[in-house]
Amino acid sequence: MFGLIGHLTSLEHAQSVARELGYPEYADQGLEFWCSAPPQIVDHIKVTSATGQQIEGVYVESCFLPEMLAGSKIKTAIRKILNAMAHAQKHDVDITALGGFSSIIFENFNLSQMSSVRNVQLEFSRFTTGNTHTAYIICRQIEEASRKFGIDLAKATVTVCGATGDIGSAVCRWIDARLNIKDLLLVARNQERLQELQGQLGRGKVLSMDEALPQSDIIVWVASMAKGMAIDAKTLKRPCILIDGGYPKNMNTLVQEDGIHVINGGIVEHSLDIDWKIMKIVNMSAPARQLFACFAEAMLLEFEGWHTNFSWGRNQITLENMDKIGAVSIKHGFRPLIG
Ligand code: NDP
Incomplete structure (x- = not known):
């Protein structure tokens, strides 16, 4: 059972x-x-x-x-x-x-x-x-959503919010090994852990959330936040795919609108x-x-x-x-x- x-x-x-x-x-x-x-x-x-x-x-x-x-x-x-x-x-x-x-x-x-x-x-x-299954599903969501919404991964900047977490770090390792993307942006609060992850991956730019979001074609949300945060759609690129894997959701307000594709992350x-x-x-x-x-x-x-x-x-x-x-x-x- x-x-x-x-x-x-x-x-x-x-x-x-x-x-x-x-x-x-x-x-x-x-x-x-x-x-x-x-x-x-x-x-x-x-x-x-x-x-x-x-x-x-x-x-x-x-x-x-x-x-x-x-x-x-x-x-x-x-x-x-x-x-x-x-x-x-x-x-x-x-x-x-x-x-x-x-x-x-x-x-x-x-x-x-x-x-x-x-x-x-x-x-x-x-x-x-x-x-492990959650990280796998989120990675598959990146692949399938980019195809569906016409984002060429080879030219894409992908941000992982919560990059140093258990799910976030696995997603970063998969992206690094399996997906041919242009740039990987790493977001979390603790700078030491971010530097350590960057060292292990041998790539990725450590940026603040405010710096990273406007540059991103795809944003993966896997931060352990007790409450979702407000995101201003005006600051995002179009098209932009947002895969929110948080529970509770990391984003509390953003909805689908022209060019903004919000995906229920980590869901099968x-x-x-x-x-x-x-x-x-x-x-x-x-x-x-x-x-x-x-x-x-x-x-x-x-x-x-x-x-x-x-x-x-x-x-x-x-x-x-x-x-x-x-x-x-x-x-x-x-x-x-x-x-
Ligand atoms: P971890 O605690 O391992 O990692 C959380 C990450 O979020 C860390 O990188 C942490 O770094 C970062 N973080 C926390 N608060 C903030 C913040 N305010 N701003 C930016 N980064 C932040 O969590 P898990 O990887 O286990 O889980 C991540 C999320 O996924 C949670 O919301 C969880 O509930 C959800 N989840 C969803 C599942 C599903 O089936 N869909 C299954 C399991 C989990 P730092 O502290 O340095 O900021």
Whole structure:
């Protein structure tokens, strides 16, 4: 059985979902309520592969909200992720994806040092960040969107916002090795890590966001921001492709308009309907078929019987593993979402 640990994007989102799911008494509650709510299995899932194979899984709502990262709620955020992991393990889930901020909290706060959760000794080999598949899907989105919207990669400047992150650094390595682009621009806040990445790649210009965006034909957003930022479309080139892989989204306002192509980054579409309810509440346009690539990674590991932490740690994603997960992604009927 596979598991998915997820969370909602904001307190406002959590309140509207509670109302929609028929829990009006939760819909009026503030952050404190969500801080004390335990993890829950809220969906049972059946997935059929393009090969005909069927698997089953569960969705664990961690009740973490990005607002907890602000201010003094860090300990609560940590507790949410550890409790959700223990909950999945107690329900005998073989392989569970840590969606959205779950894996970021796990890494940033060194949760591998906290493997005891009450009477559960966490077995980390039962969890995956899902970031290898996410990075692979974003790279395929760059290739397919550039073809669709007529951007010649050989003449293109590509910016990666969040370049030094786990997904961002893998995307940079893929671009460097597999795509013939003109310029690669690297954006993040910590300059030391940016210089280190630039050194490893042997290429790429380190620029601020304000400098990089107006020069870019393609912008990949994989920054771990608790809230999306406003982007002024007037400052962008036309055409420009923006692939927003953040969860919550890195860009909060930008919409499709003439020459501006916004792509839902790190999202896959399955070739068959999935028997579940959960993707409706994260506003997928085809909720029976569309899902986060990190969640799809747990499904792929279950389909293949690879019950191991395929994506783990930070900045260790290899091109070889991206190829490996990419091949089984295609085999089981997933494809990158474009448009
Ligand atoms: P990491 O924490 O490994 O990396 C985050 C990157 O963002 C770092 O380079 C960090 O560098 C940069 N960053 C953070 N804040 C800012 C900022 N304000 N401005 C510019 N850069 C910033 O995260 P992951 O690679 O694991 O995840 C990245 C994003 O992808 C997250 O939003 C996550 O929720 C999402 N995600 C999506 C998935 C999907 O299936 N679609 C799956 C998994 C994750 P620095 O701190 O130096 O600025």
